[in-house]
Amino acid sequence: MNKENETGSGPSSPGGEPSGLSNFIREIVKEDITSNKWEGRVHTRFPPEPNGFLHIGHAKSICLNFGLAAEFGGQCNLRFDDTNPTKEEDVYVQSIIEDVKWLGFDWGDKIYYTSDYFGQLYDWAVQLIKGDVAYVEDLSADEIREYRGTPTQAGKYSPFRNRSVEENLDLFERMKNGEFEDGQKVLRAKIDMASGNLNMRDPVLYRILKARHHRTGDKWCIYPMYDFAHGQSDSIETITHSICTLEFEDHRPLYDWIIDKLGVYHPQQIEFARLNLAYTLLSKRKLLQLVTEKHVDGWDDPRMPTISGLRRRGYTPESIRDFCERIGVAKANSTVEMALLEHCLREDLNKSALRLMAVLRPLKVVLINYPEGQVEELESQNNPEDPEAGSRKIPFSRELYIEQEDFMEDAPKKFFRLAPGKEVRLKSAYIIKCEEVIKDGDGNVTELRCAYDPDSKSGGATAGRKIKGTLHWVSAQHAKKAEVRMYNHLFSKENPADEKECPDLKSALNPESLEILKDCKVEPALVEAKPGDRFQFLRMGYFCADAKDFKPDAPVFNRAVTLRDTWAKIAKQNK
Numbered sequence: 001m002n003k004e005n006e007t008g009s010g011p012s013s014p015g016g017e018p019s020g021l022s023n024f025i026r027e028i029v030k031e032d033i034t035s036n037k038w039e040g041r042v043h044t045r046f047p048p049e050p051n052g053f054l055h056i057g058h059a060k061s062i063c064l065n066f067g068l069a070a071e072f073g074g075q076c077n078l079r080f081d082d083t084n085p086t087k088e089e090d091v092y093v094q095s096i097i098e099d100v101k102w103l104g105f106d107w108g109d110k111i112y113y114t115s116d117y118f119g120q121l122y123d124w125a126v127q128l129i130k131g132d133v134a135y136v137e138d139l140s141a142d143e144i145r146e147y148r149g150t151p152t153q154a155g156k157y158s159p160f161r162n163r164s165v166e167e168n169l170d171l172f173e174r175m176k177n178g179e180f181e182d183g184q185k186v187l188r189a190k191i192d193m194a195s196g197n198l199n200m201r202d203p204v205l206y207r208i209l210k211a212r213h214h215r216t217g218d219k220w221c222i223y224p225m226y227d228f229a230h231g232q233s234d235s236i237e238t239i240t241h242s243i244c245t246l247e248f249e250d251h252r253p254l255y256d257w258i259i260d261k262l263g264v265y266h267p268q269q270i271e272f273a274r275l276n277l278a279y280t281l282l283s284k285r286k287l288l289q290l291v292t293e294k295h296v297d298g299w300d301d302p303r304m305p306t307i308s309g310l311r312r313r314g315y316t317p318e319s320i321r322d323f324c325e326r327i328g329v330a331k332a333n334s335t336v337e338m339a340l341l342e343h344c345l346r347e348d349l350n351k352s353a354l355r356l357m358a359v360l361r362p363l364k365v366v367l368i369n370y371p372e373g374q375v376e377e378l379e380s381q382n383n384p385e386d387p388e389a390g391s392r393k394i395p396f397s398r399e400l401y402i403e404q405e406d407f408m409e410d411a412p413k414k415f416f417r418l419a420p421g422k423e424v425r426l427k428s429a430y431i432i433k434c435e436e437v438i439k440d441g442d443g444n445v446t447e448l449r450c451a452y453d454p455d456s457k458s459g460g461a462t463a464g465r466k467i468k469g470t471l472h473w474v475s476a477q478h479a480k481k482a483e484v485r486m487y488n489h490l491f492s493k494e495n496p497a498d499e500k501e502c503p504d505l506k507s508a509l510n511p512e513s514l515e516i517l518k519d520c521k522v523e524p525a526l527v528e529a530k531p532g533d534r535f536q537f538l539r540m541g542y543f544c545a546d547a548k549d550f551k552p553d554a555p556v557f558n559r560a561v562t563l564r565d566t567w568a569k570i571a572k573q574n575k
């Protein structure tokens, strides 16, 4: 955990308010503005490859890039890095657009696509060939790998490295015209087969892929490699600060080399450590595997670390932005606790979510001295943290439900809930005392018979009586039936991405990541929720009306997060 920014003061605003926290990239940008390095401009970009849904790691990059642009009055482009037609699809493009928007960021009128630059990139490849710094290679992919050498051993020259400029121009054009099959030829940069940096040992710039592209269709059958497209796309868009994750540090010399050979605008690349989160993985390839092998119910399964999964789980954009601000931006890799992400959601929902009552595992309570047929409307505050949230009326009657776990027949001394002969307060209602326990033939408790104290409700003569436990409840005849999906960590291993520890994804999965409770009883106001609405179910956690499956006559809620905050403890230990 990066401790520098651990005590973040609140969510970064998408509107460009400085957050008060600092990080080394923000400092670089500030210095560049002071020294007028880019004529005072700040122009960043977020460049996803549309080969999957965005995850919380991407949120870090989004908050950083869009956040800096907003803070310094600059611009951040949303650019799709769509150079691999075999893995990319339009549904991914659409999901990415939706997610970035939902997080609260704005990219202006235009969306950028690397595929819009295919013509320019081709011309630049031709320029490199003409300068005799690129050549057409006939070796196979395996041979190229073999010739590359190792970090301690220089590579070997390809027998095709010394083709004439004319021959290279001719072959490259014929590659473009579809005269060769996939893998038969590639275009390589002519740099240095003995370089200590393997990326500089004549890297591949273009390959043949006879695949239909989701935007350019069949226009091209050769596609630029990521390393040939990325830096130049930044150059075309006159990006000032080209922010990327650490694994691209070793590619920077190659980007610099290409840009210098072409003699075009040169952005500054700055690398930062990617987000790693415990008990989950942040790799689109592996997340896709979870989806295709049906370990989860799609990319937006509420257990997925995707933005769409977190949204469906009940996360707010504010909580995710707050998280991204608190984890900070560093140069060294580290792993962040899931508890911090959950903490950020709790902090946000604590202020904003209405508190209602839902009984997840119901146990019937009959109040033996409460008049049959009587119904009272009791007043309950919607959120004590938010005076503006007001209050609502909840129906109270002779038959109620409480939570099974709130009753114990042989209760230890410190069990401040219901037990035979013991008293508890019902939230916003009366004090009740357990008089009798009814069981079925197998000895299971099926019903409690209790007596209520008629003077103990708010304003009554015994309202102030000291009672240790307060339980949530619903009136049996008014309660609505609901399904509640109790989500837990998807993985039981702390680092499921570690292939040594978890050779297959399946063995790393938590078999208890989802428990479905079909017969929950919720207070009537909850069925008026709209899909996506978030609530605190009193004493039970924060829940969200499922965006896909919630219907007023068949309500479905997802548990977003429990109430127990483990982050404070972890943060203390780390001090």
Ligand code: ATP
Pocket: 046, 047, 048, 049, 050, 056, 057, 058, 060, 061, 243, 244, 245, 273, 274, 275, 276, 282, 283, 284, 285
């Ligand atoms: P994945 O490994 O999940 O496929 P990627 O880096 O290949 O991720 P891209 O679509 O290329 O995915 O990423 C778009 C941007 O998001 C890049 O600038 C990348 O550096 C950044 N990014 C991706 N994963 C993370 C992460 N875990 N933390 C921070 N930034 C990330």
Ligand code: MG
Pocket: 049
């Ligand atoms: Mg990538």
